[in-house]
Amino acid sequence: xxxxxxxILKAYRLRSTASRSDILRLFVQRGYALSYxxxxxxxxxxxxxxxxxxxxxxxxxKGVVHKVLDNEGVLKYALCNDHCSHTEHHHExxxxxxxxxxxxxxxxxANIPAVVLPKGYQAREFNLLIQGICPKCE
Amino acid sequence: xxxxxxxILKAYRLRSTASRSDILRLFVQRGYALSYxxxxxxxxxxxxxxxxxxxxxxxxxKGVVHKVLDNEGVLKYALCNDHCSHTEHHHExxxxxxxxxxxxxxxxxANIPAVVLPKGYQAREFNLLIQGICPKCE
DNA sequence: GTAACTGCAAAATATTTGCATCCTT
DNA sequence: AAGGATGCAAATATTTTGCAGTTAC
Numbered sequence: 375x376x377x378x379x380x381x382i383l384k385a386y387r388l389r390s391t392a393s394r395s396d397i398l399r400l401f402v403q404r405g406y407a408l409s410y411x412x413x414x415x416x417x418x419x420x421x422x423x424x425x426x427x428x429x430x431x432x433x434x435x436k437g438v439v440h441k442v443l444d445n446e447g448v449l450k451y452a453l454c455n456d457h458c459s460h461t462e463h464h465h466e467x468x469x470x471x472x473x474x475x476x477x478x479x480x481x482x483x484a485n486i487p488a489v490v491l492p493k494g495y496q497a498r499e500f501n502l503l504i505q506g507i508c509p510k511c512e
Numbered sequence: 513x514x515x516x517x518x519x520i521l522k523a524y525r526l527r528s529t530a531s532r533s534d535i536l537r538l539f540v541q542r543g544y545a546l547s548y549x550x551x552x553x554x555x556x557x558x559x560x561x562x563x564x565x566x567x568x569x570x571x572x573x574k575g576v577v578h579k580v581l582d583n584e585g586v587l588k589y590a591l592c593n594d595h596c597s598h599t600e601h602h603h604e605x606x607x608x609x610x611x612x613x614x615x616x617x618x619x620x621x622a623n624i625p626a627v628v629l630p631k632g633y634q635a636r637e638f639n640l641l642i643q644g645i646c647p648k649c650e
Numbered sequence: 651g652t653a654a655c656t657g658c659a660a661a662a663t664a665t666t667t668g669c670a671t672c673c674t675t
Numbered sequence: 676a677a678g679g680a681t682g683c684a685a686a687t688a689t690t691t692t693g694c695a696g697t698t699a700c
Contacts, residue, residue, distance in 0.1 A: 441583075441584070441585055443581040443582075443583075443585060443641075444581075445579075445581075445637075445639065446579070447579055447581060447585075447587035449585035468627070470629070470633060470635075473636065481629065481630065481633075483630060485627075485628070486627060486640075487625035487626065487627065488625065489606070489623075489624060489625065489640065489642065490623070491608070491619065491642065492619065492621060493647070494646070494647030494650060495608060495619075495642075495644060495645070495646060495647060496644045496645040496650070497642045497643070497644040498611065498643055498644040498645070499583075499642070499643040499644070500640065500641070500642055500643075501583065501640070501641040501642075501643070502624075502627065502638065502639070502640045502641075503581075503638070503639040503640075503641075504627065504629070504633075504635045504637070504638055504639075505635070505636055505637040505638075505639075506633060506634045506635040506636040506637070507633070507634040507636070508632070508633060509631070509632030509633060512632060512634070
């Protein structure tokens with residue numbers, strides 16, 4: 375059975391396997407960034423830990439997901455959207471973490487205005503983490 | 513022997529112990545953010561791992577240092593400067609990571625301009641990680 | 651003197667590696 | 676068929692906890 379997840383995998387030239395489909399589906403369904411342990415909670419009974427680790431690494435390498443940094447230093451992963459996938463030319467990322475529900479999502483249409491850096495610093499890439507209250511928790 | 517590190521400890525109402533002084537001195541000398549393992553490399557022979565972990569946790573709790581997020585998901589710690597220490601009212605932080613030397617430092621005089629968020633999102637705190645080339649590596 | 655700090659041992663977590671087997675293309 | 680992906684076992688790495696002894700104030 376082909377699902378839309380498999381379409382995504384195919385688009386990234388990844389073999390379509392059960393674990394990849396399931397993990398990918400989890401990202402799509404949730405819509406926010408997931409940490410390794412978030413994923414493990416859902417599917418560790420189904421798939422081996424190692425498989426989850428390797429799947430995430432593969433996804434990052436191929437650009438299916440990207441790393442997101444939580445305020446507490448927890449590494450999470452989020453689906454890449456049109457702005458960040460396919461090209462390596464995106465130089466900024468904004469993520470929003472809700473202080474109530476704790477979910478982190480990509481904010482692709484929030485441009486980071488120019489930042490004035492001290493003399494001598496050359497900026498190449500921007501990563502902004504905004505914390506606050508999301509619409510659902512308001 | 514009283515050093516300036518002890519003054520800092522005293523200012524934060526922390527007991528002045530050898531491990532705290534040494535770890536604090538390391539931050540002062542380096543001037544950039546250090547990860548746990550950076551610190552361990554220098555002083556694990558002198559102090560126990562556990563002591564280093566606990567010292568870092570104490571420093572964060574008391575506001576001597578704050579957490580800094582590396583682009584790769586590595587958690588680092590940086591000395592708090594006047595802008596972030598003592599008060600809990602700082603709502604933004606900018607860090608610069610050099611792509612050449614890999615060092616991360618606090619940029620306290622780079623204000624983050626207003627960011628336009630999608631409707632319904634309320635921002636409270638900003639954390640910006642800028643990556644590029646620092647003056648020393650230029 | 652007392653509460654706080656440290657070191658040691660050990661537990662709990664987290665992540666990685668090697669290899670044989672299985673599956674997608 | 677062949678290369679890639681998975682599962683299992685086990686090695687490594689990372690972080691935390693308990694407790695007894697030590698130290699700063």
